[in-house]
Amino acid sequence: MFGIRSDLPLRRDTASRFVVWLVMVLVFMASLAVTVNSYIGVLIDDWNRSVTGTLTVQIPIAAAGDKASAILVNKVLDVLARHPAVAKSEAVPRAKITALLGPWLGNSEAISDLPLPALIDVEMATEGTEAVTAVTASIKAAAPEAVIDDHRVWLNRVMSLAQGFGVVALTIMLLVTGALALTIVFATRASLAEFAQVIDILHVVGAKDGYIAAQFARRALVQGIIGGAAGLALYAPALALVAWLASRVDSEVLPDTALPAAHWLTLAALPLAAGLLAMLTAHITVRRALSAKV
Amino acid sequence: MALGRKKAEEISGDAVGLEAVGLHYDDGPDVLKDVSLSIPQRSFHFLTGPSGAGKTSLLSLMYLAKRPTRGNLKLFGENVTQAKRGRLAAIRRHLGVVFQDFRLLDHMSAFENAALPLRIAGVGEAVVQRNVNELLNWVGLEDCKGAYPAQLSGGQKQRVAIARAVVNRPKLILADEPTGNVDDTIAMRLMQLFVELHKLGASVIIATHNESLVARFPFPRLHLDRGSVSILPPLASSAEFDHDDPRG
Numbered sequence: 217m218f219g220i221r222s223d224l225p226l227r228r229d230t231a232s233r234f235v236v237w238l239v240m241v242l243v244f245m246a247s248l249a250v251t252v253n254s255y256i257g258v259l260i261d262d263w264n265r266s267v268t269g270t271l272t273v274q275i276p277i278a279a280a281g282d283k284a285s286a287i288l289v290n291k292v293l294d295v296l297a298r299h300p301a302v303a304k305s306e307a308v309p310r311a312k313i314t315a316l317l318g319p320w321l322g323n324s325e326a327i328s329d330l331p332l333p334a335l336i337d338v339e340m341a342t343e344g345t346e347a348v349t350a351v352t353a354s355i356k357a358a359a360p361e362a363v364i365d366d367h368r369v370w371l372n373r374v375m376s377l378a379q380g381f382g383v384v385a386l387t388i389m390l391l392v393t394g395a396l397a398l399t400i401v402f403a404t405r406a407s408l409a410e411f412a413q414v415i416d417i418l419h420v421v422g423a424k425d426g427y428i429a430a431q432f433a434r435r436a437l438v439q440g441i442i443g444g445a446a447g448l449a450l451y452a453p454a455l456a457l458v459a460w461l462a463s464r465v466d467s468e469v470l471p472d473t474a475l476p477a478a479h480w481l482t483l484a485a486l487p488l489a490a491g492l493l494a495m496l497t498a499h500i501t502v503r504r505a506l507s508a509k510v
Numbered sequence: 511m512a513l514g515r516k517k518a519e520e521i522s523g524d525a526v527g528l529e530a531v532g533l534h535y536d537d538g539p540d541v542l543k544d545v546s547l548s549i550p551q552r553s554f555h556f557l558t559g560p561s562g563a564g565k566t567s568l569l570s571l572m573y574l575a576k577r578p579t580r581g582n583l584k585l586f587g588e589n590v591t592q593a594k595r596g597r598l599a600a601i602r603r604h605l606g607v608v609f610q611d612f613r614l615l616d617h618m619s620a621f622e623n624a625a626l627p628l629r630i631a632g633v634g635e636a637v638v639q640r641n642v643n644e645l646l647n648w649v650g651l652e653d654c655k656g657a658y659p660a661q662l663s664g665g666q667k668q669r670v671a672i673a674r675a676v677v678n679r680p681k682l683i684l685a686d687e688p689t690g691n692v693d694d695t696i697a698m699r700l701m702q703l704f705v706e707l708h709k710l711g712a713s714v715i716i717a718t719h720n721e722s723l724v725a726r727f728p729f730p731r732l733h734l735d736r737g738s739v740s741i742l743p744p745l746a747s748s749a750e751f752d753h754d755d756p757r758g
């Protein structure tokens with residue numbers, strides 16, 4: 217399929233000169249989409265990790281009195297101490313809680329007698345939502361009235377926002393793929409029309425459809441790779457600019473994490489992917505057009 | 511002449527067989543009216559008839575550029591009317607076609623044009639160089655091998671077209687007015703090339719208006735007139751032809 221010679225005067229082909237430019241723009245867009253997608257993956261991981269690292273357990277005042285509350289707290293602490301996903305758990309001292317409430321209730325003696333719920337801080341040993349779910353279930357089993365704040369509501373909203381961006385990025389990838397294929401289909405059809413006589417002669421002197429299709433496919437491969445490389449060349453400064461802008465944003469919001477190797481490999485593969493897609497599309501287009509002939 | 515390679519595939523049946531073949535263009539009148547004809551292998555025929563009689567049309571059926579409107583066309587015993595495209599491509603490799611209007615590829619030199627069938631067939635470059643050079647020398651184009659069609663005269667283009675048609679040692683040569691643009695000396699030399707290939711086993715059909723050329727060879731004539739073909743005897747006797755060797 218990759219013979220060196222071409223029988224078509226492709227250099228004189230006006231019909232598909234714009235293909236390289238279009239591929240460049242499309243690959244540029246695709247590379248941005250790839251980066252957005254990867255960065256969102258990184259963000260989600262990062263948020264997930266920081267948020268699922270801790271839990272706060274609140275044990276409401278037991279109707280049966282302080283003593284019953286203390287027993288319940290100990291029971292929960294006991295469960296947490298034995299749980300493999302938990303690194304550390306401790307009851308927040310009452311003094312600390314009253315200190316926290318100080319600004320609202322004042323420092324009067326009266327608060328020390330106030331009935332307050334007990335709080336337990338939990339540090340997770342295992343990351344991820346599954347571990348949190350498991351620990352939550354264990355606590356609930358020991359103390360059904362315990363209220364557990366795993367920050368999940370906040371996390372879920374941020375995650376769905378991030379996933380929304382991810383879907384947009386994927387949609388862009390799909391659109392780019394479709395646009396590239398359509399570009400090649402129309403450019404190839406235009407070339408076929410332009411070279412109709414040459415192709416007739418090639419047939420007469422013994423060329424098979426596959427031979428002619430291979431010539432178009434080979435050119436589409438080259439156009440795809442060149443256009444793709446140009447698209448990446450355009451992408452590099454754009455990424456540098458965005459990275460610089462991001463570096464000026466608070467690192468709590470945008471963690472300064474490196475993008476994974478898979479991201480860079482995907483980017484590097486884009487020109488080849490564009491070339492292969494173009495090649496395949498051109499081949500199919502030519503075969504279909506020729507098979508409709510005499 | 512050592513042109514091309516030996517073909518391993520042996521072929522049986524007539525070179526061309528027409529069974530009640532009819533042809534017309536779109537809404538036009540019948541160009542061919544139920545023509546039945548068989549042209550044996552290793553034969554040599556002229557195809558004559560008035561201008562517009564349908565000589566080019568008949569040849570284009572044989573080189574598979576058109577399909578008959580009705581009837582069956584067989585090449586080398588194989589019915590090509592129903593054959594698949596891939597099969598047609600394979601059969602075309604046994605054909606050598608000289609077009610009335612040459613149809614050279616403008617972006618290729620004379621040499622590249624003549625070499626095209628060999629290169630498409632994947633023949634090694636050394637063989638390509640040897641055969642194409644030999645053939646272009648034979649047709650008297652040793653000095654224009656690198657020239658492009660736009661730089662060649664009508665007769666020179668015609669000779670490149672002939673070289674391209676025969677370079678692959680076809681089993682059936684279909685030539686449409688192959689000597690229409692050259693003087694008598696070159697015409698006789700080109701005819702001699704076709705006769706040589708005929709002696710080497712090819713079937714040859716040459717469409718021509720040139721009565722005097724036809725009169726010099728002992729080959730039967732397919733005469734096409736008003737949609738029918740009749741086979742007429744040779745104008746020259748073979749005894750005459752053997753003595754009057756055109757190379758002489």
Ligand SMILES: Nc1ncnc2c1ncn2[C@@H]1O[C@H](COP(=O)(O)OP(=O)(O)OP(=O)(O)O)[C@@H](O)[C@H]1O
Pocket residue numbers: 535538541559560561562563564565566567568610
């Ligand atoms: N592509 C076409 N479309 C419509 N009609 C055509 C076409 N080609 C040929 N014809 C018609 O078919 C008839 C035969 O044409 P053809 O070219 O086969 O004649 P010919 O015998 O080769 O003539 P000449 O000796 O002048 O080359 C003519 O009447 C011509 O007008």
Ligand SMILES: [Mg+2]
Pocket residue numbers: 565566567610686
């Ligand atoms: Mg004609």
